[in-house]
Structure formats: C-alpha cells, structure tokens
Amino acid sequence: MDIKPERKILLNPGPATTSDAVKYAQIVPDICPRENDFSEIVEKIRTDLKKIINANKYYTTVLFGGSGTAAMEAVLSSVVSPNKKVLILINGAYGERFKKIAETHLLDHICLKSEWGQPLNFLEAENILKSENDIGYIVMVHHETSTGILNPIEKFSQIAQKYMKVSILDAISSFAAIPINVQKTPIDYLISTSNKCIQGMAGISFVFCLKDKLDLLKSTSPRTVYLNLYEQYSSLEQSGQFQFTPPVQTIYALKQAISEFFNEGADCRFQRYKENYKILKDGLLKLGFRVFVTEADESNILITVLEPKDDSYNFKKMHDALFYAGFTIYPGKVSNLKTFRLAVMGDLKKADIECFLLHLKKIIQEMKIKLIYD
Template identity: 30%
Template sequence: MTSDHRRIDAPKLGEPYLLTPGPLTTSYEVKEAMLRDWGSWDDDFRAMTREMRTRLLALLGPGAEDFDCVPMQGSGSFSVEAMLGSFIPKDGKVLVLANGAYGQRSAQTMAYLGRDHIVLDKGDYLPPRGAEVAQILADDPAITHVVAIHCETSSGILNPIDEISEATYAAGRKLLVDSMSAFGAIDLRPSDIRFEAMVSSANKCIEGVPGFGFIIARKSELEAARGNSHSLSLDIHAQWAAMEKTGQWRFTPPTHVVAGFLEALRAHEAEGGVAGRGARYTRNRDVVVEGMRGLGFETLLDDRWLSPIIVTFFCPADPNFEFSRFYDLMKAKGFIIYPGKLTVVDSFRIGCIGQMDEHVMRQVVTAAKATLNDMGVASAAPPAAALKERAKLAA
C-alpha cells in the first residue's frame, strides 16, 4: 500500500483520522471486505479462521511451531481475562508489573478471579526492570507467574520485555504478556524472548476493526489449561479444543470482523510484516514528536522509553488551553486525538498507528499549531510542576 493511498484514504470517506491506540483508521479494502455476509458454520468461513490463525502464528518467526493461536470473541480485555483465568492455576500466585492503566487492569482482573497476586507499581513514568523482577521473585518463592504489559498505552511506554523474560525464567517462573498494542509492529519472537502466552486484538497494529482478540500460547500450556478457567465463554482450552476438532468457534463469531482482519493481515504481509509495519509507525512517532516539540509541547517520557504506538504529551500550562476545546478543534480539522490517562498530571495522547504515514503526521502538527492559535495559547509549555515531577521520578 503506497504512502499516497494512505494520505487520501480517510478523507475519501469523509472520516477524520483516528490518532488513538485502537480502534484506528483502517484501509478502504478492510472496510470493503466486511460487506459480505458469512455463515459461521460454513466451510468457507472455517477456512478463513484457519488462514487467520496460521498467518498470526507466522508473525512469531522461529519457534512458532511450539505455539497455537486461539481467537476469542470480544474486546482485548476479554482475551486478557481469558489468558489469566485459563493459564494461571487457581492455587498460583502472580506478580503483575504495572506502570499504567493496563497493568492495573490485569491486577483488577486477578482480584475478580480470586487469584493470589502482588503488584509492582512503577507509576506513570518508568518501566519495570529485570533486576526488580528478579529480586521480587527471589524474595517470594510462592510466585508462579509474571504478567507484563508490552506497550503501556496509558503513557506510551515500551516496556523491556526481554529483560523481564530473562529474570522470570532465570527464577524458574512463567511469563504471560499483554501485547495488545504492540504485536504486529514490535517483534515478540519466542526464539529471542521466552513467554508462555501473549494476547493482542484485531483493532491494533494489524489494522483490523474491533470484535475479537487472540491468544497465542504454547501448546503445552493450552493442553495443561483444561478445566482451569473460571468462565464458560472465556475458557481458552475449550475454545482451542473446539477449533481443533471442528474448525468452528464455540459461540457466534464476529464473521465480518474476521473477513476484514484477513484483508488487514494480507496488507501487513505486503508492507513487510512486523519490520515494515514497525518502521512506518516509528517514522510516524519521530515526525510527530519532533513537530510537537517544535511547537513547545513536552513528552511525558524520555526518548529511550517512547514507543512507536502512542505518545503522551503534557497539557500546556497556558490558562487559555482547555483540552475539551483543543480536542473539538482538532477533530474539526480532521484529527481525533486521545485524552490522557495519567494519575498525576493533565495530558493527552497522539497515536502513531493505523492507516497513516509521515505526511499525515506533519498535517497533525500543522493542525495543532493552528488550534493553539485559535485558542489564543501563547505557549505550549507544560506546568513547571509537571516537569519537576517527571525529573524526580525519572532520577
């Protein structure tokens, strides 16, 4: 898909660009693929499900033969809960690594499930590090599993999964990865980074639409999960066993979403797979960060932790800046940005994923500059207290 096609795709349909971590701006071809109806029991749809599972496994690269892919209806959080409830034994104990809303959501899920757990909470600015994980595991031999977020989109931080994995397996424990907003654009190869299972969803870096998530897990873990789930509908072993036996989903699948997702997977391959998709997103990030900093905005994170998925910016201290008005004016210019989700300071986020390229990101910066002028904001600099807090926590 060419850069020019991405530049005209959203305006062609009269839609604003979605600068979010998903749902995101999709191609016309993905939308078009959803115009046909499919029978969930039909051989054609079962073949689509097989192709989808095979293509997703191929994204793992070397070592994929030890894994299988199980799609699960619902949002990404459904699949995260399915993973936690299916692979963590009822008598297990979990170390949840949190540095934002999605790590906290995993901890909340563990509480709902009644599974024993502890949380390493790093706040909004910093990632959990391997040495910290190693120390906690050494101090608590009852811990059986570690749960990590690959890209924490509440801040935009890319967590060091490699060193987390190394610490986990050096201590003889197991790692489960929420790669919701990273898989498909950032490598997660089992030949390089060991894990037992990971989850993602259709409406993230593969550039499909919402409707299902998917769990990629070691076959040995899938087999061992029989009877472990707390839930009928979120039982990964039961879903996997049914698909292996019949090729069908246990309950009504999102047929149109699967059709669109297959088209997105083919486009992903044509772009160069994980490396090609990741390179475009990285360029998107670099362009928007440089441009917004040129306007006076500050990023929440130091450069080394910035992901190519989404970037968090501090809200300006200027009294004329009001986020709701900034949002509305940006939307009127064709760009839907994302509110902040931090616990300490006011912020907003700009997503780098979806059917966008660097040309679109330059338009985003131009729109932001015009919007500041419209609002009478003289400076986009954040409050001094926000910078002080960042410096203190990053020290």
C-alpha cells in the same frame, strides 16, 4: 450506490485508522460461521498470525470475539491455578487492569509497581521470585499505552525462563508494529487484538499459546464460560469453529489486514511507525509542547503530551476543533498530571502527520494558547 467512506485520521491508541480495503472486506455475502468455508478462513488467520511473531509448531493461536481486555481476562482466569500466585508488573493503567482481573477472579497475586511512565524494576522482580516460592506466573504489559513507555520483552522473557515461571505478555498495542520473535524471546501466552497495529477492525482478540502449557489446562476447573481459554482452543482445533458466535465480518476484515501487513513487510511497517512518530514528536516540540516519557523508554507508537498551564488552553475545545477537521486525539491517563495522548498506529502516512501538525498549530493560534510550563 457505491459510497467511499470519509477518511478520518485517528491518533487515539486504537481502534486505528484502517485502509478502505479493510473496511470493504466486511461487505461479504452472509454466511453461517459453522460452514466449512468460514472455518477455513479462521484457520488461515490463526496460522498467519503466528508468522508475525515467528511462532513455530509448538504454538497455537486462540481467537475470541471481544476486545483486548477479553483476551487478558481469558488468560488470567483460565491459566492461574488456585495454589499458585501471579506476579503482576505494573507501571501504567493496563498493568492495573491485570490487577483488577486478578482481584475479580480471586486470584492470589503480588503486584510490583513502578511510577507510571517509569521503567519496571526487574531487579526487585527477581528478588520477589527468589523469596516467594509459590509464584507460578509473571505478567507484564509490553507497550503501556497509558503513557507510551515500552517495557523490555527481553528482560521479561529472561527472568521468566530463569525462574521457570509461566510468562503472560500483553502485546495488544505492540504486536505487528514492534518486531517480536518468540524464538528469541519465548513467551508462554502472548495477547493481542485486531484493531491496533495489525490495522484491522475492532472485535477480535487472540492469544498465542505454547501448546504444552495450554494442554495442562484441560483438567482445571473453569472460572468462566465464554472466556475459557482451553475450551475455545479445543473447539477451534476440533471443529475449526468458535465456541460461540464470532463477529463474522470482523474476521474478514482481519484477514485483509493480515494480507496488508505481509504486503508492507514487518520491517517497513516498523520503520513507517518510527518515521511518523519522529515527525509527530519533532513537530510537537517545535510548537513548544513537552512530552512525558524519556526518549530511552519511548515506544515510537504513542506519545503522552503534557498540557500547558495557560488559562486559554482547553482540551475539549482543542479536541473538538481537531475532530471537525478530521483528526481524533485522546485524553491522558496519568492521574497526577494533565496530559493528552497521540498514537501513530494504523494506516497513517507521513502526510497525515504533517497535516495534523499544521491544523494543531492553526488551532493553537486561534485559541491564543501560550505553551507555558513550570
């Protein structure tokens, strides 16, 4: 019996709300992932993903089964050589995650930290690159979803090229929403995942790699088995197969999500996200909420909301009331502030955001919350 899945509005920063077509794409005849028919689908996905960032023949796409963190770890653990340092630019939780990965794999690293939600200090980054000759790599998170700040890919790409450093960019929460063109802003390794702005299901991560940089890894000693970037690339190139069993149904969902991206168009998706974000932000401000990130640094994808000081306010009660109404909101990550987060990534329409704001207003009134701030 056909059962239409109930539509939920996910305002958390991924996994995102998906279309019914993406969900249904997972319902396929069972297939062994070693069959040629499946390998052809994987190859098409690898090729189509490159089109989204305008990558040419000098780039390749390496897929992994796993979350975005799997791809982050695959790149750092595979790429960074023992005799070179990596400079990690940090202004949020996911920059800190790169630091944790570097520490876990005993990689020599330098961290340049800014306050969470504050712009990165690229002038200081340049000073470090000038003074530390053994730095070979530079790492940045493009859209830092712990706060909603957008770090500039242009400046990052420029200094990496200027000082001839290998660039590693986490575009997990910006890819397929914010336009990225690696012909204009070259990146050596760009990381993303299937369940954010590409609007697929969770379970696939991928890395866009410059082939000449990737080929240099052939002779390096591996630090991991499952997350070995070069071996995964080699397997995909030679046999069209993952080294290890992939999440088969998620691959089919990603294929459909990519098709929907091309049908909507990159510009239209970007504009839809921006419009939804503006409706959301304007509505929150009208209700009396305050936001964390300044307008100049906003991503137009995720907003961090400051919690009011009123004793009647309780995030869990507000979350639960919204959840039972069909909306998911997300706790904040800023350690020294009480916040919550709302994202507009996913298959969301203007009406979804407007409906959410109506429910939020109603719940605030029912809970008798006064939006009081210092």
